[in-house]
Amino acid sequence: MIIAFLLFVVLPFIGLYKLFEKAGRPGWEGVIPVYNIYVMIKLSGRPLWWLALMLLPGLNILVFIGLMVDFLKSYGKFSLSEHIGGVALPFIFLPKWGFDKDTKYVGPSASLEFREKYKKALKKTVAREWADAIIFAVIAATLIRTLFIEAYVIPSASMESSLLIGDYLFVSKVNYGARLPMTPVAFPFAHHTMPLINTKAYWDGIELPYYRLPGLSDIKKGDVVVFNYPMDADAPLSRPVDKRENFIKRCQGTPGDTLSVVKAQVYINGKAMITPPNGEMKYIVKTDGDQINSDLITDLHLSDIKPYDNLSFETNTTKQAVEALKGYSNVKSIRPDTATSGHADPLNTVFPGWVPNNKTLGTMPDYKWNVDNFGPIIVPKRGWTVKLDSFTFPIYSRAIEIYEGNKVEVVGKDILINGKKADSYTFKMNYYFMMGDNRHNSEDSRFWGFVPEDHIVGKALFIWMSVDDQASFLHKIRWSRLFNVIR
Template sequence: MNWKFWKKDKTTPKKKKGAIREWADAILFAVIAATLIRTLFIEAYVIPSGSMESSLLIGDYLFVSKVNYGARMPITPLAIPFTAHTIPFTETKSYLDVKLPYYRLPGLSDIKKGDIVVFNLPMEADSPYYRPVDRRENIIKRCQGTPGDTLSLVNAQVYINGKPELASVTGEMAYKVKTDGSTINPELINELHLTDIAYYENSTTDFRTNTTIESANKLKSYSNIKSVTPDIAIKGVVDDFNPVYPLSHPDYKIGTMPRYGWNVDNFGPVIIPKKGWTVKLDSLNFPIYGRAIAVYEHNTVKVNGKDIFINGKKADTYTFKMNYYWMMGDNRHNSTDSRYWGFLPEDHVVGKALFTWMSIDSTASFANKIRWSRLFRGIK
């Protein structure tokens, strides 16, 4: 009897893999490696809108670190690689509804005020999407408030715990420009990066535009410009055509929704929820915190008369299970952010924006498509 049957016969020649098998193995390895890198370490992202101008421009290509805040483990792991929520060119979901609990690896640091953060859009938890957290669209904003902070806006100035926060010098906001009746030079519009220009009714020279404070100050220096003033919403006046949170999502209320008197430039104060913080639920607080309690923390919330029931039990307080953040775009009057949809839950955080590795201006001529000065530039 041969007692060495279990030993490998080294004299038998190895069967050579076919070309198709070699290609398949190589592709499989590449997909697995790329997926691990995107999940655990770093991912590319492109700026699709102007909500962060001029800090970040449309067409900026970024690298986003998953390591800084800790990589979030996949919540819907059974999916087609490198797809977000649908198969390209179709409306078919690219993932199966098999969900794992939220878990994040330890990170290098917590999110700090001033960080530029990529995260999943909270509003895609709602109709018609009802997408899982990790299958919602990625967007990018700057963190203005962290868990436990008391945040308010007064005449477009952010205050944290009663102290004014420094605004980004590259951020933009809306300005009203009044001229002496002459038209503005188109070259000056490009030079000062005046965007979203809208002329006032019955005027072909006075206009509203978005730009930086530096450009606004330069614009004032021209002889044909009579005034350049920030276009700030009046404190206490609600814009019913552009309501902010929670009037923008009046799903959680006891009786009549309060008229907070908040608008895009005057908001709060509100306390940003912190894990372990207990909030009193009353007619004023419930509309502000009800969405986080029901949608993000996955509780069944119902109102019966003046009573609130959470998971079938009457409640007048709630203790939060997650940390939350307040995110705003640097282009303050052209950004849909926490002022419109409220607090950002920690499980929506994707990563920290590190630097731009490419920047393409789709509106420029072929020779000027690449913004060379923005290549491999750190993000502040």
């Protein structure tokens, strides 16, 4: 934090202090936030209404980049490399030019007189024109992806049939407030891995604290949310928060909720939640021995069909498909294939059993939870204090240590947080409980726990393209899904 403060605040202000003095202005004006922007506008010759543009989130960054370029031109910095350096690395170049005896203020760069006087230096070659256009496009696209909206493609079946593999979505950063980059040094348009060469697309030598701009609303139960996969915090990946893999699920529990799953039905604070109408789960279909028509399998989207016994088969499908199947004479009965209540998952894959870094006070308690019968569990809320004991500690220890950055130790039956004995903990962040609509084919909070607020990327808005890789060339595009709003 101290190093980041020195780099991104103190050093640029020192540079502005010296550069303002070179223009005949008091140096102290360079260290007063907002007022120093006003002075930069005056020194650059731009109209004062530019200051109003600085109040508009997102647009203010573009305006500031343009203002910084004009400001640098006013000190005789005309080359593309100087502009990139001043904009991208102000903590290096502003102090450097501020203390450079050869750098002088030469006039307001936006004025006609300045442009006429320095038209030779300002004249751009074709290569420079292209370079400026490309750089601006990259900066503009990066700002749009960071602050407003970003494209996302569905990679897995965890949200079927609400969302299908090959659906291309637009994800809004505005709804919940745009999260500012936490790993600022990264290759444009690459998330965490460089294409083809498979190396890291970022440098984690500088990591900034979490900050989110004001949003239009809070996350609501039922929202389809894109977030960073919390388990990527662990080795061997050990990725920074904003470079962890993107996941998409439906929010089931918000901060402070008591969540439970009973026979595959989600309950929040004792009230049954609305089941997504297009969500899927496993069913056992009993027939009279006749096979189901292959066209019917396609039409009803019956997936993962497996024999169950001589007269039955197992399939993953929706409630609508189940109702349709009941109307066929060769179908005798259909029942959900849910796990038995009171019996723990036999493979111990359900949270908090298998999750790394979850600490216990001895033997892991027998929660007797499985994918269809889970909880009750309280979703942590900022400011909520949980009592830590042998039952709650395994549930919340990962959040306390990994997501909230505390040192957690267990010495005998004592819990030490940052070296101090603790029997309770007050959370610093809000958390969410996410589940896929394809309830028996989704890796979600039932397996790895809570999603911290700093992992939230944005809200899924609508499908702008949908491609079926399994279909023939003429039928690859699912035209009926285009521009469908995600609910």
